[in-house]
Amino acid sequence: MRPTNKIAAALVAAATALSLGLAGCSGPAEQEGTSTSSNVIDYWLWDSAQQPGYQQCANDFQKANPGLKVNITQMGWDDYWSKLTAGFIADQAPDVFTNHLSKYAQFVDLGVLLPLDDFEATRDIKSEDFQEGLGDLWIGQDGKRYGAPKDWDTVAYFYDKNMTDKAGISTDQLQNMTWNPDDGGSFEKVIAHLTVDKKGVRGDEPGFDKDNVAVFGLASEGAGGENFGQTQWGAYTGTLGWEPTDKNPWGTHFRMDDPQFQKALGWYYGLAEKGYMPKFSTFGRGSGSYAQFAAGQAALAMNGSWMISSFSSLEKVDLKLAPTPTGVDGKRSSPFNGLADSITRFSDNPEAAAKWVAYLASDSCQDVIGEAGVVFPARPSGTQKSIEARRKAGLDVAPFTDHVKDRTTVLLPVVQNAADLNALTAPYFESVYIGTKKPEDLTELNNQVNKLYEITAK
Known part of the structure; x- marks a missing residue:
């Protein structure tokens, strides 16, 4: 049949x-x-x-x-x-x-x-x-x-020790980064220093030109709306105790209206406005963190463990890994798939x-x-x-x-109607990344998604 x-x-x-x-x-x-x-x-x-x-x-x-x-x-x-x-x-x-x-x-x-x-x-x-x-x-x-x-x-940061050594960022700094949604913690300080504009000025130095960046401190994997931030912001929001749904698997109520989650998203996308991460218009969907890293356009590239072989194959790179930063709860976090x-x-x-x-x-x-x-x-x-x-x-x-x-993992959501869900979330998160919508507008998206699942449950 x-x-x-x-x-x-x-x-x-x-x-x-x-x-x-x-x-x-x-x-x-x-x-x-x-x-x-x-x-x-x-x-x-x-x-x-x-x-x-x-x-x-x-x-x-x-x-x-x-x-x-x-x-x-x-x-x-x-x-x-x-x-x-x-x-x-x-x-x-x-x-x-x-x-x-x-x-x-x-x-x-x-x-x-x-x-x-x-x-x-x-x-x-x-x-x-x-x-x-x-x-x-x-x-x-x-x-x-x-x-x-x-x-x-799970996810972690790939980096070239040659580049971080040149910048004066030590292995100890990279292994012990901290994060919070207010000022980004020591993690933001690290990526700011690793960012270099086209005149050689670093992101934490006077005269830095955020609109003409040669090397970004953090690579971009897009907005993350289609995969709930697996290789974008999920490692940060996970330290807040935030999860996408009320239960997993088979959740039916989404939590994108959480103020702490929205604040974290505002910080994350704000890295692009500061020049530390590419804007959506710079790479969009066409170039992920691996391509940016391979081209020498980014210092830290958050990506999944399935990419180890790809990153390891790069020539003239002293490849190392740094863990996700500890959050305000003193723990690290990673999406788990x-x-x-x-x-x-x-x-x-x-x-x-x-x-x-x-x-x-x-x-x-x-x-x-x-x-x-x-x-x-x-x-x-x-x-x-x-x-x-x-x-x-x-x-x-x-x-x-x-x-x-x-046990510092957060499961990606396993839900029904994933195609319909992605059709709503992917463009909406891109709009927040681009700046045409604000993080607070995700409450509107959350209401739309929850209505979808209310209809499904009937």
């Missing part, structure tokens, strides 16, 4: 809205397509850096399961969700695909995912087998599991697909992924192997992993 026209329309809307700017890695398309053989398990992912590790997992799985073959398709982030949606509509979706927390709720509502509880191979997957907090996120409102956790991510593998209802052999998902969620596969050091696998053993791999490569990833160890 194919999706109805209503479902098809919703899927198209979901793919369009959700592909605008959510965090994720991308790469060139490879091996696109699906197989018609019930013995071939089609598996889709978007991160080219992870494909070699998962190919090794596929090879090992095939040896243990004679007669089954895994065909891996990798495509870039921009194409991934639109082609997945097209596959749902045309009844040509893969058997298994890498799923995202911000998307799966809507996919469950549209009936395109199969509960893992229905299959012998996956019904015993337990939340306690994974890093705390990840497993339960993939349990729907019906109490059934729709994803087997594969990895997780995770990916999982899901089975589509279009699978020709869902039992075989479930075997593959169970293997993807096992120590056997996640240890392989951990040893590659590209991401932090969801299982603790895989996480530790990834830490060791990065340590051997000369990079201390504690600024990412300490958030999980110290």
Whole structure:
């Protein structure tokens, strides 16, 4: 049975809205397509850096399961969700695909995912087998599991020690930054000093020209409305005890009207007005923090742990990591996200697909992924192997992993109608960043969003 026209329309809307700017890695398309053989398990992912590790997992799985073959398709982030949606509509979706927390709720509502509880191979997957907090996120409102956790991510600052040394900013300063929404704390002082205008004057020196900046102290990842500040402002608002919804997952009441949250947003976007961070008009949606950092246009680049390999590949950079700053509560904070593998209802052999998902969620596969050091696998053993791999490569990833160890994470919202939500939040936050709206105007947005969810609940 194919999706109805209503479902098809919703899927198209979901793919369009959700592909605008959510965090994720991308790469060139490879091996696109699906197989018609019930013995071939089609598996889709978007991160080219992870494909070699998962190919090794596929090879090992095939040896243990004679007669089954895994065909891996990798495509870039921009194409991934639109082609997945097209596959749902045309009844040509893969058997298994890498799923995202911000998307799966809507996919469950549209009936395109199969509960893992229905299959012998996956019904015993337990939340306690994974890093705390990840497993339960993939349990729907019906109490059934729709994803087997594969990895997780937090945020930190990437920086070039050559640049910070030249500026006279010490490692100790970067490791112990503080933040508050009034004056930005020592964090703002650091990025002000790291900012340099085109005449060589630093941001905290007399004569600094904020309208002609050569190097910004802090890179910009956009406004953050489409991902609730995951790589923008979420690390700061999290120290205020602020979370986007009243509960998570499946919250229905949003909290963007919180005065402290709005004050923090005013401080954050105000960095652009001071010249310490690019204005929206400077880079807009076209250039993220990685591109700005790689071009030498920014000193500190907040980004997710999934970007470690990309930043590490840059030449002539003495790459280091700095943790997010401690807030007024004396604690750090980071948005916490995770990916999982899901089975589509279009699978020709869902039992075989479930075997593959169970293997993807096992120590056997996640240890392989951990040893590659590209991401932090969801299982603790895989996480530790990834830490060791990065340590051997000369990079201390504690600024990412300490958030999980110290339980200083804030979960990104898992809600229904994510596409409709993003259609409202993304342009509104951009307007605040640009300056055509004020942070206080987010109360109006909050009212619109809450009305949407009141209608949904009826």
